Amino acid sequence: MLARISYAFRETWASFKRNVTLTAAAVVTSAVSLLLVGSTFLIQRAFDNLLTRWKGDVELIVYVRSDASPEQIAFIQEAIESQPTIIDVSKVRYLNQAESYAEAQKLFAGDPGTLRLLTPENIPSQFKVVPISDDSNLIRELGESFRGVEGVREVAYAQDVFDVVSRVSQFIRVSTTVMSVVLLLVAIGLIWNTIRTAMFARRREIEVMKLVGATNWFIRIPFMLEGLLQGLIGGVLSCAGLWGLNTAWSNAVTEFNDTELAALVVSDGYARWVMVTLLVIGAVAGAIGSGIAASRFLDV
Amino acid sequence: MIRLESVTKSYNPEVTALRDASFEVAKGEFVFLVGPSGSGKSTILRLMNRQEQPEKGEVWVAGKDINSMPDSNIPFLRRKIGNIFQDYKLLLNKTVFENVAFALEVIGRPKHVIGQQVPAVLDLVGLSDKEDRFPHQLSGGEQQRVSIARAFVNRPLILLADEPTGNLDPATGEGIMRLLDRINGTGTTVVMATHDQRIVNQMRKRVVQLDRGVIVRDQERGVYD
Numbered sequence: 001m002l003a004r005i006s007y008a009f010r011e012t013w014a015s016f017k018r019n020v021t022l023t024a025a026a027v028v029t030s031a032v033s034l035l036l037v038g039s040t041f042l043i044q045r046a047f048d049n050l051l052t053r054w055k056g057d058v059e060l061i062v063y064v065r066s067d068a069s070p071e072q073i074a075f076i077q078e079a080i081e082s083q084p085t086i087i088d089v090s091k092v093r094y095l096n097q098a099e100s101y102a103e104a105q106k107l108f109a110g111d112p113g114t115l116r117l118l119t120p121e122n123i124p125s126q127f128k129v130v131p132i133s134d135d136s137n138l139i140r141e142l143g144e145s146f147r148g149v150e151g152v153r154e155v156a157y158a159q160d161v162f163d164v165v166s167r168v169s170q171f172i173r174v175s176t177t178v179m180s181v182v183l184l185l186v187a188i189g190l191i192w193n194t195i196r197t198a199m200f201a202r203r204r205e206i207e208v209m210k211l212v213g214a215t216n217w218f219i220r221i222p223f224m225l226e227g228l229l230q231g232l233i234g235g236v237l238s239c240a241g242l243w244g245l246n247t248a249w250s251n252a253v254t255e256f257n258d259t260e261l262a263a264l265v266v267s268d269g270y271a272r273w274v275m276v277t278l279l280v281i282g283a284v285a286g287a288i289g290s291g292i293a294a295s296r297f298l299d300v
Numbered sequence: 301m302i303r304l305e306s307v308t309k310s311y312n313p314e315v316t317a318l319r320d321a322s323f324e325v326a327k328g329e330f331v332f333l334v335g336p337s338g339s340g341k342s343t344i345l346r347l348m349n350r351q352e353q354p355e356k357g358e359v360w361v362a363g364k365d366i367n368s369m370p371d372s373n374i375p376f377l378r379r380k381i382g383n384i385f386q387d388y389k390l391l392l393n394k395t396v397f398e399n400v401a402f403a404l405e406v407i408g409r410p411k412h413v414i415g416q417q418v419p420a421v422l423d424l425v426g427l428s429d430k431e432d433r434f435p436h437q438l439s440g441g442e443q444q445r446v447s448i449a450r451a452f453v454n455r456p457l458i459l460l461a462d463e464p465t466g467n468l469d470p471a472t473g474e475g476i477m478r479l480l481d482r483i484n485g486t487g488t489t490v491v492m493a494t495h496d497q498r499i500v501n502q503m504r505k506r507v508v509q510l511d512r513g514v515i516v517r518d519q520e521r522g523v524y525d
Contacts, residue, residue: 002410003408003410003411007405204389205402207389208402210375210378211349211378211389212379212402212454213376213407215375216372
């Protein structure tokens with residue numbers, strides 16, 4: 001038994017050294033595809049965090065015209081606070097023009113064109129309102145009633161933004177999943193090809209082994225081990241890449257600490273879980289690719 | 301030890317490699333299969349270790365119908381059969397010792413068994429002093445001896461030899477035949493395909509002659525034709 005195990009490892013290592021270029025290609029491809037798989041997980045998680053946070057936060061924003069008088073603003077506030085069955089009065093928050101402008105600086109950080117048009121003088125101030133009712137129709141009815149109040153410029157529903165972000169998140173989920181599955185198949189194909197090449201290079205040996213009565217599994221196992229190892233190394237590389245990406249991402253997002261965007265940070269615990277998953281997927285993909293090759297090309 | 305019963309084998313619809321062939325080889329026997337190229341000699345050898353399967357008929361080896369055995373048993377059948385080829389089929393990146401040890405290693409024999417049996421069989425074939433050489437450092441006859449050592453190291457019941465002297469000069473070929481004769485003397489059944497007239501006439505063993513896939517002669521202590 002010991003002789004068999006040491007044989008398998010010796011042959012695996014020898015084959016690894018023989019096929020450096022092909023092995024590197026297979027390893028890098030599986031690393032990249034697994035990195036994409038991991039990123040899909042993390043992006044998804046970040047969106048989920050963000051959406052969860054939003055749900056419990058502002059759902060209704062009443063924008064006030066920039067030229068509204070203090071009396072009008074007070075009247076609007078009164079109108080909002082007169083609905084304690086629908087909204088959470090204690091959480092009504094008023095952002096004056098300066099505060100709204102500061103918020104806009106962050107929200108439109110990526111859109112300098114829009115930002116140039118805004119000044120602390122022309123920007124609408126806003127009431128952020130948190131509903132307590134779950135009935136979105138009721139909330140919408142209330143919002144519409146505010147539109148008629150003098151000085152109100154616009155009423156926005158977080159639900160609308162929420163829906164857009166959901167759709168975006170859904171789109172990203174589908175497209176990254178498709179891409180990573182395709183890349184994963186490519187990685188399996190490359191591992192398959194590496195093993196096929198390795199087996200072809202050793203067809204004389206395999207022929208002799210079969211003639212002297214080596215079992216198929218004995219012949220196969222070093223090759224399958226080689227493929228599994230390629231997948232696993234790809235997995236390790238992708239984990240390193242993912243850890244780097246997640247750290248950079250977390251640092252970047254932390255700069256928006258006082259906005260909802262901070263919810264985009266993914267916890268280390270979840271990232272670790274994703275890494276373990278990547279290792280498992282890598283090993284399984286390698287075993288599948290090499291297993292198919294080893295069974296298919298044993299008849300040399 | 302080996303029995304073919306009405307065996308027919310064709311590789312494609314036009315060419316029949318072997319037609320309705322029946323013969324039996326007793327334990328410890330030495331049999332020459334003779335005939336021109338393409339007459340079916342190699343096919344018979346390939347049927348005996350189940351590298352090929354017949355369309356019709358049965359092949360019995362060591363008491364088993366080898367075409368009805370599951371694929372997973374083939375390796376164990378082959379451990380009872382040694383194979384020698386015209387082109388030796390040695391592994392060029394391995395030394396003499398490693399080539400012979402390989403046959404034991406890949407059937408999972410432990411190191412101490414390999415350490416005992418390999419030197420013993422190299423001694424038998426007369427290559428004790430060359431166990432660290434590589435195949436390209438050996439003459440053709442020596443290479444064939446290595447391949448015989450590899451085929452015999454596991455003490456098989458049967459030795460199948462396909463033109464083992466085909467690439468060798470007559471004197472070297474005779475040396476190989478003496479070695480096979482000695483191995484046969486230990487009780488190993490030997491079946492050898494050849495079209496080397498001189499050797500067949502010299503050895504005076506049983507001769508099975510083939511012509512276009514048909515057995516045309518089966519003679520004790522026979523000559524080539």
